[in-house]
Amino acid sequence: MATIFLFLLLSAIFAVEAQSGQSIIEPGSFLTATLTPTTNSSWLSPSGLYAFGFYKQGNGYAVGIFIEGIPQKTVVWTANRDDPLVPADATLNFTSDGQLVLQSAQQGTNTRITNSTGVASASMLDSGNFVLYSSDNNTIWQSFNQSTDTLLPSQHLSVNEVLISSVSDSNHSTGRFLLLMQQDGYLAMYPVGTPYTLEYGYWNYVTPGPENNAKLNLDDNGHLYIDSITGTAGIVDLNLGDNSTKGLLYLLRIDADGILRLYSHSMDQNGTWSVTWSQPDDKCLPKGLCGLNAYCVNTNQSLGCNCLPGFAPTNQSEKSSGCERNFTADSCKGMSYTMELVNNTKWEYKNISVLSLTQEACKAACLEDCKCDAVLFKDGECKMQTLPFRFVTLHQDDSFLALFKVGISTPTTDRNVSKKSKKEVIIISVSLVAFAIVLVISGVVMYRYRVWACKKESNHGNIVLSEEDSLRSFTNAELEKVTDNFKEEIGRGAFGIVYKGAVGDGKKLIAVKRLDKLLAEREREFQTEMKVIGRTHHKNLVQLLGYCHDGPNRLLVYEYMRNVLYNSKSKAIFFSPRLQCTHGSLKVKKN
Structure with missing residues (x-):
């Protein structure tokens, strides 16, 4: 009886191993990149639904996991994602010490897919998970813990784990968007490379209360939910799934456009992928979708x-x-x-x-x-x-x-500017510069001539004032001469001192007020008298005859009147004691 029982037990074990087919991979096995009927380019799961090995990408090959059991071969995981392409002569060796190594004689490279030690065997499971085992069948490494852009049924996304989109449907390198299971219980999406803050996030889903152990799950019936290892957060359903529909294959993927989509696929040979749930609804929400600017x-x-x-x-x-x-x-x-x-x-x-x-x-x-x-x-x-x-x-x-x-200029796209137009621009520019130079030279000549004429007139000592002329401009040297170096003081105040002088060979007496300092207040005082008194004529107002605006010197030249007290604190010069002062710089009182 014991012999019969032992026979049946051994038969069952042999049957299980026979059904496993290519699911158990021993050290020393290898794959080749060239996809031909006579080459072994992938290791299949027991049912043949999933495969681990080489697949075509662009002009080269990449290593990953893909769904083999449907006409529409779908990549769900990629090795060495940021540098996935390998040449056609590449081989994937499962070495005697349990390492998965990509080798290329053409490139002379050896690239490890995993860095695990103590590996005794490997297996491609029907769940889509590729696993490395120790000699006592403990899991050392598995693809489910190294997610790329896809979450498969029975796989989960734990705290601080991410799904990162691919560049495109045909290029599975790292893309621009990610899905993160946060420590605070939020399931959120961000552009890759940004801080995980509200400013950069473009979609989130929160569990009822902060939960450090929350994880995202997808079951075989397409049920997408968040739960907790401790059970304190409860279950939050993102999508209830369709438990009544059998024979459907599901996967969750963050696509190249930053949208999270749950796909379903009928297992018959004519089936195609359909979207059963997606977020966010606004397809423009993923930040950076259109690139810079x-x-x-x-x-x-x-x-x-x-x-x-x-x-x-x-x-x-x-x-x-x-x-x-x-x-x-x-x-x-x-x-x-x-x-x-x-x-x-x-x-x-x-x-x-x-x-x-x-x-x-x-x-x-x-x-x-x-x-x-x-x-x-x-x-x-x-x-x-x-x-x-x-x-x-x-x-x-x-x-x-x-x-x-x-x-406001010619766009860079319009580069066909004719040589003639450029020549015209140069000619006009040169002409304008030449014209400006002529104006400057003319101005300098006129100014120097005027200064020379004034100096000549001053040197002859014959300064003449005309009743019909407008205000006369004096130099400081001229006024020093006509006042005998400001010798005779006839008035004093807060704004300056008034001196007596004579012009026209001493025939016409004048009163010269010199502002003591060139301060902002003095400058305003000087400008006020120039503008107001210079164009005011009144029988009770001493007439302003001229001025000096020479470097830091500010002086005003008035007609001289006898029996008048000059006081520079006030604002005008009046003969009538009944009139009040309103403008100017000098006040006079009748003795």
């Missing part, structure tokens, strides 16, 4: 990318390639610019300065600043921004005004 627009379920003002697509055939400046400037100061408004626009703000200005002053400040490429204006606050503009999106907050600097 561009934003996404969603019209009638059709996505498009628009460039910001002053930019043009970097690559017309690839909408996610972003935009670049559509003009060039040899010099910031040599360009002409304007500011264009784009409503409801936000991006990753990088302030180079924040000023309190009006909207027009804000625009002017950006136009004057070579580092400023745009401004955000709100409630008197002017935020200057610089390139590049990353994660540009449209939003509903219209309280911000976004204005972009745009060059």
Whole structure:
């Protein structure tokens, strides 16, 4: 009886091993990249649904896990993702010490897929998980713990683990978006390489209360849910799945466009992948979808990318390639610019300065600043921004005004400027410069002639004042001479001293007021008398005859009147004691 039992037990063990087929991989096994009927390029799971090995990518090959049991071969995991391509002569060796090593004679390289030690065997499971075992059948390494962009049934995403999108459906290298199971219980999506903060996130789903042990799960029936190892968070259903439908294959993937989608596929030979659930609903929400200096627009379920003002697509055939400046400037100061408004626009703000200005002053400040490429204006606050503009999106907050600097010049796309036009520009420029030089020289000559004439007249001592002429301009040296070096003082006050002088061979007496210091207050006083008294004529007002505006010297020349007390504290010179002083610089009183 015992002999029969032992026979049956051994038979069962042999049957299980026979059914396993290629699922158990022993050290010394190898795969070749060349995909032909006579070469072994992959290791299959027992049912033949999944395979681990080489698959075609672009002009080369990559190593990963893919669904083999359906016509539409679908990659679910990629090894060495950021450098996946290998040449056609590559082989994958499962070495005697349990290492998976990619070798290429053409490139002379040996690249490890895993760094595990103590490996005795490997297996491709029907769950889609590729596992390395120790000699006592304990799991040493598994692909389910090294997720790329896809979550399979029975696989879960634990705290701080991520799914990262691929570049495209045909290129499974690391893309631009990720799904993260956060420590605070949030399941959230971000652009790759950004902080995990609200500013950069574009979608999230939260468990009921913070839970450090939360994990995302997908079961065989397409049920997508979040639960906890400790059970304190409960179960949160993202998608209930269809438990009544059998024969469907499910997978969850964050796609190249940043959208998280749950796919289902019928197991019959005519089936195709269908989307049963996706988030976010707004396909323009993934930040950076259109690349730098561009934003996404969603019209009638059709996505498009628009460039910001002053930019043009970097690559017309690839909408996610972003935009670049559509003009060039040899010099910031040599360009002409304007500011264009784009409503409801936000991006990753990088302030180079924040000023309190009006909207027009804000625009002017950006136009004057070579580092400023745009401004955000709100409630008197002017935020200057610089390139590049990353994660540009449209939003509903219209309280911000976004204005972009745009060059008023020939775009870089129009490079066919004729030699004739360039020659005309050079000729006009040279002519304008020559004309300016002539004007400067003429001005200098006229000025020097006038100074020479004045000096000549002064040297002859024959200064003549004309009643019909306007105010006469004196030099300081002239007034020193006619006042005998400011010898006779006839008045004094807070603003200066008044001296007696004579012109016209001593026949006409004058009163000369010299402001004592060239301060801002004195300068205003001087300008006031020049403008007001210089064009005022009144029988009770001493007439202003001339002035001196010579370097730091400020002097005023009045007609001299006998029996008058000159007092420079007041604002005018009147003969009538009944009149009050209102302008000017000197006050006189009748003795």
